[in-house]
Amino acid sequence: AQKITQTQPGMFVQEKEAVTLDCTYDTSDPSYGLFWYKQPSSGEMIFLIYQGSYDQQNATEGRYSLNFQKARKSANLVISASQLGDSAMYFCAMRLNTGGFKTIFGAGTRLFVKA
């Protein structure tokens, strides 16, 4: 079964520290994409970072990096130097090559950044 698991309902981090949000996935499709989205209280789903299943290097976008461990089926998001504006809900998601137009979302992790 295709599934995304985010085991941390809520996380706290001190401003300027790094934080890791966990994501594990399950699929038998060899071709897939893994995504992280940020959703502030305003509601907009903001695309942060993408990792393809065949990518050899971990994806990075500014302060965001994706720790991709294919054998362990994990795709953790690392946010470096946390800022107050990083406080939001974070969703890990997966789209399969054979999945048509479906996106599989995790339950989300609520991140709180403390001043």
Added chain:
Amino acid sequence: DTEVTQTPKHLVMGMTNKKSLKCEQHMGHRAMYWYKQKAKKPPELMFVYSYEKLSINESVPSRFSPECPNSSLLNLHLHALQPEDSALYLCASSYTGGPDTQYFGPGTRLTVL
């Protein structure tokens, strides 16, 4: 530019009203989506249009009626909604299906009285 726009941002309607949500993208994406999202939950897929044709309807009640007038526009017509339909409605687009990145709009917060 990876922008998807949605109007209105907020909408309050009665159960007998008819209203429409609008979504627009100019990224040349061929797939457009409507999602419904309840508080503290991930988005739930409602409809997908691919090349302006309805590709997926996730058994959505007929009081929600999607329309794709052209490759850049997506509408969601609302009629005789129920209070439980109150939610955040998100539009998204992607170049195609498969592992292509989806980009989301800012959403419409709908309240049904």
